[in-house]
Amino acid sequence: MIADVLKTLKLEKHSAGVSTGKEWIGKGGAEISSYSPVDGKLIGTIKSAVKDDYEAVVKKAQSAFAVWRTWPAPKRGDVVRQIGEALRKYKEPLGKLVSYEMGKSLQEGYGEVQEMIDICDFAVGLSRQLHGFTMHSERPGHRMYEQYHPLGIVGIISAFNFPVAVWSWNTMLAWVCGDVCIWKPSEKTPLCGVACQHIVAEVFEKNGVPEGVNNLVTGGREVGEWMSTDTRIPLVSATGSTRMGKAVGAAVGSRLGKALLELGGNNAIIISKDADLDIAILGALFGAVGTAGQRCTTTRRLIIHESIYDQVKNKLVAAYGQLSIGDPLNEKNHVGPLIDKDAVKMYLKAIEDCKAEGGKFIVEGGVLEGKGYESGCYVKPCIAEAKPGYAIVQHETFAPILYLLKYSDIEEAIAIQNGVPQGLSSSIMTLNLREAEQFLSHAGSDCGIANVNIGTSGAEIGGAFGGEKETGGGRESGSDAWKVYMRRQTNTINYSTQLPLAQGIKFTV
Numbered sequence: 355m356i357a358d359v360l361k362t363l364k365l366e367k368h369s370a371g372v373s374t375g376k377e378w379i380g381k382g383g384a385e386i387s388s389y390s391p392v393d394g395k396l397i398g399t400i401k402s403a404v405k406d407d408y409e410a411v412v413k414k415a416q417s418a419f420a421v422w423r424t425w426p427a428p429k430r431g432d433v434v435r436q437i438g439e440a441l442r443k444y445k446e447p448l449g450k451l452v453s454y455e456m457g458k459s460l461q462e463g464y465g466e467v468q469e470m471i472d473i474c475d476f477a478v479g480l481s482r483q484l485h486g487f488t489m490h491s492e493r494p495g496h497r498m499y500e501q502y503h504p505l506g507i508v509g510i511i512s513a514f515n516f517p518v519a520v521w522s523w524n525t526m527l528a529w530v531c532g533d534v535c536i537w538k539p540s541e542k543t544p545l546c547g548v549a550c551q552h553i554v555a556e557v558f559e560k561n562g563v564p565e566g567v568n569n570l571v572t573g574g575r576e577v578g579e580w581m582s583t584d585t586r587i588p589l590v591s592a593t594g595s596t597r598m599g600k601a602v603g604a605a606v607g608s609r610l611g612k613a614l615l616e617l618g619g620n621n622a623i624i625i626s627k628d629a630d631l632d633i634a635i636l637g638a639l640f641g642a643v644g645t646a647g648q649r650c651t652t653t654r655r656l657i658i659h660e661s662i663y664d665q666v667k668n669k670l671v672a673a674y675g676q677l678s679i680g681d682p683l684n685e686k687n688h689v690g691p692l693i694d695k696d697a698v699k700m701y702l703k704a705i706e707d708c709k710a711e712g713g714k715f716i717v718e719g720g721v722l723e724g725k726g727y728e729s730g731c732y733v734k735p736c737i738a739e740a741k742p743g744y745a746i747v748q749h750e751t752f753a754p755i756l757y758l759l760k761y762s763d764i765e766e767a768i769a770i771q772n773g774v775p776q777g778l779s780s781s782i783m784t785l786n787l788r789e790a791e792q793f794l795s796h797a798g799s800d801c802g803i804a805n806v807n808i809g810t811s812g813a814e815i816g817g818a819f820g821g822e823k824e825t826g827g828g829r830e831s832g833s834d835a836w837k838v839y840m841r842r843q844t845n846t847i848n849y850s851t852q853l854p855l856a857q858g859i860k861f862t863v
Contacts, residue, residue, distance in 0.1 A: 431481025495850020
């Protein structure tokens, strides 16, 4: 099956890892080998970029921007519409590749491609709504307004856990805004990036899109450093760890560029005594084990009212007992593998640290062995009773470890929810209107996303996505997130026969 997927996506014998849209270059860099965490097998090998490849890409992108920005926005939007149609055509093979190369369930792989399709649809509509504002001038015979212009080259650094969707969130909006893009996919999932480049190239060629509007540069940390320090790239959008984001933000900020950072999350669900427990357990279960805990929106903390703590705990233990762990391409399985053995080591270390601090595991973790688990990347989702002050609870572990915490009143629950360095996604399960409104108020959740009676995962593309504090403050996808990809300009037009000067100053000419 995987052989057919690779053939359909033109990956059978592909080796170059650098592209300007039409031309594939970068055959002289170090090799990046992509091994599937599903079965440990080699999927393919890509040649990463060297500095000369990168320079060639940037120059081509600069030339392309000079042309692409002159295309009317609705025309650019129509190209994006056709990309959405192409993604519908390739949804099945691309979804399978995402599942096989990254390790998420097949349903989630298909869902990720659907997110790409959805953002294309959103961007098409946006291409006719890149609006500004008109203001009244204090000077007679003058008109003031604001408008938005494309920035230029947008650098995109994406993470392994969403190897295609987050790229599309950025790229489709940037393209309708008139920008060109340079994408550095995760070196852990490079083939997903190459596949997307092939799909887009087909559409671009049919429409005469200038070469260099869509660029791919595979490689390791050095590629991200080149992009972050490059003054020719006005905006760098980076998704990944807080550690990585701080480095990117510092580098981009030092040259006064713009950084869009979507970083770590340490997300919590508050379960009130007035919650619908069936909904609460379902939301917590999906949030905690989906993508094997490797989402930035993964539920890592459950803050449970003391009066229902034991009841929730027992329901969770029963639910975890029904989880099926195995090959994510088998739709009967709920949980696939972690991305690699380094991730497994971090998972095991977090369990050790939690126990050392006094945590009690009510669902034990561990690495699965035997038939079907030969890759060594399959682990057991686990649950620990813990306290908010534990160092490990303050940390984001990219693995399916869930911490249970008690609270006595809503103010304490919100304080626990907010009492971590990260601020991405949050949720409260309650049928109490006052609690729900308090959670959403100025004194409530300090996260960029706050939900009521749904979990922390599963954000829709129509809303702006991102968070506060060590999550980075960036916003991607829907709402008015498009503005970050553009430069804002205030214009004043004098259509009178006079020129009134500021502060009443007068000159005689």
